[in-house]
Amino acid sequence: MLVRLLFLSSVLLICVGSANAGKTSGFTRNEWPSIDIPLDNEVFAVPKGYNAPQQVHITQGDYDGKAVIISWVTPDEPGSNKVQYGLSEGKYDFTAEGTVQNYTFYDYKSGYIHQCLVDGLQYDTKYYYEIGNGDSSRKFWFQTPPKIDPEASYKFGIIGDLGQTYNSLSTLEHSMQTGTQAILFVGDLSYADRYENHDVGVRWDSWGRFVERSAAYQPWIWSAGNHEIEYFPQMREVIPFRNYLHRYPTPYPASESSSPLWYAVRRASAHIIVLSSYSPFVKYTPQWKWLRQELKKVDRQKTPWLIVLMHAPIYNSNEAHFFEGESMRVVYESWFCQYKVDVIFAGHVHAYERSYRISSLRQNGSSYPVPDKSAPVYITVGDGGNQEGLAKKFRDPQPDYSAFREASYGHSTLEVKNKTHAIYHWNRNDDGKRVQTDTFVLHNQYWGNSRRRRKLKKKVLDYAIANL
Numbered sequence: 001m002l003v004r005l006l007f008l009s010s011v012l013l014i015c016v017g018s019a020n021a022g023k024t025s026g027f028t029r030n031e032w033p034s035i036d037i038p039l040d041n042e043v044f045a046v047p048k049g050y051n052a053p054q055q056v057h058i059t060q061g062d063y064d065g066k067a068v069i070i071s072w073v074t075p076d077e078p079g080s081n082k083v084q085y086g087l088s089e090g091k092y093d094f095t096a097e098g099t100v101q102n103y104t105f106y107d108y109k110s111g112y113i114h115q116c117l118v119d120g121l122q123y124d125t126k127y128y129y130e131i132g133n134g135d136s137s138r139k140f141w142f143q144t145p146p147k148i149d150p151e152a153s154y155k156f157g158i159i160g161d162l163g164q165t166y167n168s169l170s171t172l173e174h175s176m177q178t179g180t181q182a183i184l185f186v187g188d189l190s191y192a193d194r195y196e197n198h199d200v201g202v203r204w205d206s207w208g209r210f211v212e213r214s215a216a217y218q219p220w221i222w223s224a225g226n227h228e229i230e231y232f233p234q235m236r237e238v239i240p241f242r243n244y245l246h247r248y249p250t251p252y253p254a255s256e257s258s259s260p261l262w263y264a265v266r267r268a269s270a271h272i273i274v275l276s277s278y279s280p281f282v283k284y285t286p287q288w289k290w291l292r293q294e295l296k297k298v299d300r301q302k303t304p305w306l307i308v309l310m311h312a313p314i315y316n317s318n319e320a321h322f323f324e325g326e327s328m329r330v331v332y333e334s335w336f337c338q339y340k341v342d343v344i345f346a347g348h349v350h351a352y353e354r355s356y357r358i359s360s361l362r363q364n365g366s367s368y369p370v371p372d373k374s375a376p377v378y379i380t381v382g383d384g385g386n387q388e389g390l391a392k393k394f395r396d397p398q399p400d401y402s403a404f405r406e407a408s409y410g411h412s413t414l415e416v417k418n419k420t421h422a423i424y425h426w427n428r429n430d431d432g433k434r435v436q437t438d439t440f441v442l443h444n445q446y447w448g449n450s451r452r453r454r455k456l457k458k459k460v461l462d463y464a465i466a467n468l
């Protein structure tokens, strides 16, 4: 009943929303200071025991969701690379062996970073796993997704620009309350690049311990932002993405990508494409060639939902970072419309915004967007809560391509119900509380054709009238 009512209210909301121009929310909040939580706070606590594994996180390990990559750090010595796992707690019938490495960054020396591929898993199954040795070992679990199926339901969380402040903690805790099964992360992880010298590595470590409460139990699908670049000639660190790439592996070979920075995974009924805003993407570059091939592989009969993640938004009406996604728009927008991408999530701008379905394709070179039924919805969720604070200044007046915008912190959920529709929420952090603020039904671009959509609306309205 609750789900039906939620669905009904969502459909009514979108009906109301589509009859009006976009909305700029006037919500203001008593913003907590945008400062990083001190290192001695319990949210960064080092697990007890000699050489105990810390910074545990998992990500999808293959193309279709039957594998995970488990990563962790041992601080004192390499220790064991083994993951023991099985179908019940404490009873581990299987073992996988990973690799270990460490690296230096200026005068910082990392702990021992372990990465272990656990593959050949069954779909839709809860696995328990244990890492580390003796008294220092630690136990976690994860749930594999259902098999690739067009009708499979699945709940994604979307988080961006998280950082490690009290606002970040609020976002993380709220996301853990919403029952998500995997997180789509749209870049800018730790904001460790705001520090200098040794402290850069230290804040990458603290962030790993910070997100473990979620990332050890459900896969985070990573994409890189500008804060992962870390080009520091003054520290003689000039190779981009070094800390990020050492710590956050992605299953890029499974989608025949040549770089961990752009790749694709399929999960339940979704095909998820991760792009890198800060790697070459113009015509003939590896990323461009890869994306051209990957889009051809999308099979909407098997994975009806086509989702793209990137860091710099293509459409956004905030004064911050305005037009920074324009060069990627010029190169990829025609593909996004041709292949009927359902939704594109981005971060970067520290505020929330959702667009209508729009494109600039029919504007003869001008980049001002107009309604386009074959275009994606563009959603900016760069509002995780990092130490740089909110991007409070939106362009005025609100452009007619912008459906809803609000300069406060939060995260989103996308609950895929079946092949035709998904329920989307943006959840505002109202200080300690989570408040569902922007809600709509996302109709699938491939399956949710207008006839089908009209029937669905009629059915829901009939239900509403019958229950008045």
Ligand SMILES: [Fe+2]
Pocket (backbone or CB within 6 Å): 161, 188, 225, 226, 227, 311, 347, 348, 349
């Ligand atoms: Fe950013």
